Amino acid sequence: MATAWRLFYRDGLRAVGIDTLLAEAGVAKMTLYNHFASKEELILAILDKRDLEFRASLLAQVAAAGPYPVQRLLAVFDWHEGWFASEAFKGCVFIRALSEYPEPTHPIHQAAWRHKVAVKAALTELCAVAGARDAAALAETLSYLIDGAIVTAHATQSTAPARSARATAAQLLKLDAAA
Amino acid sequence: MATAWRLFYRDGLRAVGIDTLLAEAGVAKMTLYNHFASKEELILAILDKRDLEFRASLLAQVAAAGPYPVQRLLAVFDWHEGWFASEAFKGCVFIRALSEYPEPTHPIHQAAWRHKVAVKAALTELCAVAGARDAAALAETLSYLIDGAIVTAHATQSTAPARSARATAAQLLKLDAAA
DNA sequence: ACCCATCTAGACAGGTCGGTCTATCGCTAG
DNA sequence: CTAGCGATAGACCGACCTGTCTAGATGGGT
Helix, strand or coil: CHHHHHHHHHHCCCCCCHHHHHHHHCCCHHHHHHHCCCHHHHHHHHHHHHHHHHHHHHHHHHHCCCCCHHHHHHHHHHHHHHHHHCCCCCCCHHHHHHHHCCCCCCHHHHHHHHHHHHHHHHHHHHHHHCCCCCHHHHHHHHHHHHHHHHHHHHHHCCCHHHHHHHHHHHHHHHHHHHC | CHHHHHHHHHHCCCCCCHHHHHHHHCCCHHHHHHHCCCHHHHHHHHHHHHHHHHHHHHHHHHHCCCCCHHHHHHHHHHHHHHHHHCCCCCCCHHHHHHHHCCCCCCHHHHHHHHHHHHHHHHHHHHHHHCCCCCHHHHHHHHHHHHHHHHHHHHHHCCCHHHHHHHHHHHHHHHHHHHC
16 A cells, blocks of 8 residues: 555654554545455564565666676665655655664564565675676675665655765775776 | 663654653653653754764774774774674664654754764764775765765665775775775 | 355453652661 | 652643454446
8 A cells, every 4th residue: 555655655654654654645544454364464564565665776776787796786876866855755765664663573574574585695696797806795784775775864864865875885896896 | 861762763763662661661641751851852862962072983993993094994994893893783873863853854864864974074074084085975975985884784684785895994094095 | 146255343351651740768968 | 857859650631653354436347
């Protein structure tokens, strides 16, 4: 449900109540509970949907960046810059889910982490194609840069962190290529 | 209040109710509300206290790292490795506060961000002493690495991200020194 | 025309939320 | 001794929480 995504993303997963959500969406309570057993399952479904859309959008921009592996990697940061610039940007819902459900065994925490792992896997692939000596380690570093930039962009409502992280990524790629 | 910190950090700021907290601490409700006007003010006080302790502990380890600026900077990452290894590690309460109160104008969001800014300022100082060409930019990058490593360490309950981020930081410092 | 699945609205339950209030207790300073 | 301050326990408030349930409206397929 688009409304659920909007409210959860805007206000937080725990902060939004079922009633609020249903009123905003104009949907009856039973309709919701016929589709999802609980609020938790709704959240899991929303996260899953968002994960797919997120990665599809990101990979589309990567694909549009041309054939050069380094440019494709840097396109990841350009994509984030565009995201940070979007009007309703409120950080990464997965980082926020990890924060709101801090217990690592919680299903929502784990689902959010699966997204981060999936993104990291895509980065690893890109790094490998770019000929990195240790693609997994480089992807790990790049994902730190990205997550840090997301948090900073959220708190400052600025797109600058994307360029900052991109510049560092470019340095690291060059350094790796030189070795 | 030590109990407040423990519960807030373990379960989340929104997840812990006042009643739960008071029962755990063995304190009467009126006592709490004589000291703090609201739960929000209690949270702000807790965050402020944690900010001071956090930075004091970090800077103590930096001071113990000896006189060489690069070693002092890398000590920041060693300090994080020790933190990640602590039994009750559940990520960074400030990142989590930014997530739980996603609206950038919210007092708690802003208080959490002030902590990140303060840490970044300390990093900038260390970078400047280390002779970085652009200390602010380098500190920005290092803080991305740190925040990303914290999120990953939280979700995976591992100390490895500290070493991973440290290695990247060492590369970047070397790169800067070579230029 | 009818059936049945699916929607709606809304009452209801039992519990928790943050916050206020009263009344009593214990300590300590004068 | 006593006055007063700060703590206590705990009732209480209205609002909200997730989740269940009933009862009626809607609409498409046969």
